Amino acid sequence: DIQMTQSPSILSASAGDRVTISCRASQSVGSWLAWFQQKPGKAPNLLIYKASVLQSGIPSRFSGSGSGTEFTLTISSLQPDDFAAYFCQQYDTYPYTFGQGTKLEIK
Amino acid sequence: QVQLQQRGAGLLKPSETLSLTCVVSGAAFSGYYWSWIRQTPGKGLECIGEIDHNGGHNLNPSLQSRVTMFLDTSKNEFSLKLTSVTAADTAMYYCAGGHRGNHDYWGQGVLVTVSS
Numbered sequence: 001d002i003q004m005t006q007s008p009s010i011l012s013a014s015a016g017d018r019v020t021i022s023c024r025a026s027q028s029v030g031s032w033l034a035w036f037q038q039k040p041g042k043a044p045n046l047l048i049y050k051a052s053v054l055q056s057g058i059p060s061r062f063s064g065s066g067s068g069t070e071f072t073l074t075i076s077s078l079q080p081d082d083f084a085a086y087f088c089q090q091y092d093t094y095p096y097t098f099g100q101g102t103k104l105e106i107k
Numbered sequence: 108q109v110q111l112q113q114r115g116a117g118l119l120k121p122s123e124t125l126s127l128t129c130v131v132s133g134a135a136f137s138g139y140y141w142s143w144i145r146q147t148p149g150k151g152l153e154c155i156g157e158i159d160h161n162g163g164h165n166l167n168p169s170l171q172s173r174v175t176m177f178l179d180t181s182k183n184e185f186s187l188k189l190t191s192v193t194a195a196d197t198a199m200y201y202c203a204g205g206h207r208g209n210h211d212y213w214g215q216g217v218l219v220t221v222s223s
Binding site for chain 2: 024
């Protein structure tokens with residue numbers, strides 16, 4: 001299976017901050033990379049697919065970049081609603097695999 | 108508006124069969140992939156399998172000997188069976204659907220607990 005490694009595991013930040021979450025794949029996944037947000041007690045919600053394409057209805061403060069094995073999710077100016085867990089997921093090769101998650105918490 | 112509504116038993120004994128169904132509204136099966144994903148605090152998110160509108164499917168090799176997935180287009184639903192469950196299968200189970208690998212839409216989740 002392709003291993004997905006996210007960093008950091010926990011990120012403390014304040015509203016208005018610009019934050020970056022990294023995701024590394026154990027082998028190239030091309031651009032077949034998605035990012036999800038998950039809030040407690042809820043299912044994950046798709047933010048970005050194909051590494052950099054913003055899902056419909058997702059605010060433009062979210063952006064994704066990267067290809068191959070290195071990917072980044074950036075939130076340009078944190079809003080109170082953004083404090084949640086974030087996961088990357090490769091869908092180049094089945095079984096699709098997720099990163100272990102990054103918990104974005106209020107500083 | 109696409110909605111996925113899950114149903115199925117949440118408490119099982121070891122060796123029993125997990126059976127979950129996901130009812131899809133607001134979308135046709137054609138063109139989409141339909142998945143089962145589970146989540147635990149320890150192992151995180153794990154893809155169990157996906158099935159397309161033609162019935163073609165991918166299964167996680169770690170589970171494939173115990174997994175059956177099928178869809179019923181007449182009822183707009185797809186289902187998961189996982190046999191011989193153990194405590195290690197205790198998890199939140201989600202159904203999801205969308206374009207290949209994207210998981211655009213998710214069910215509400217069902218907590219499945221395996222305990223004697």
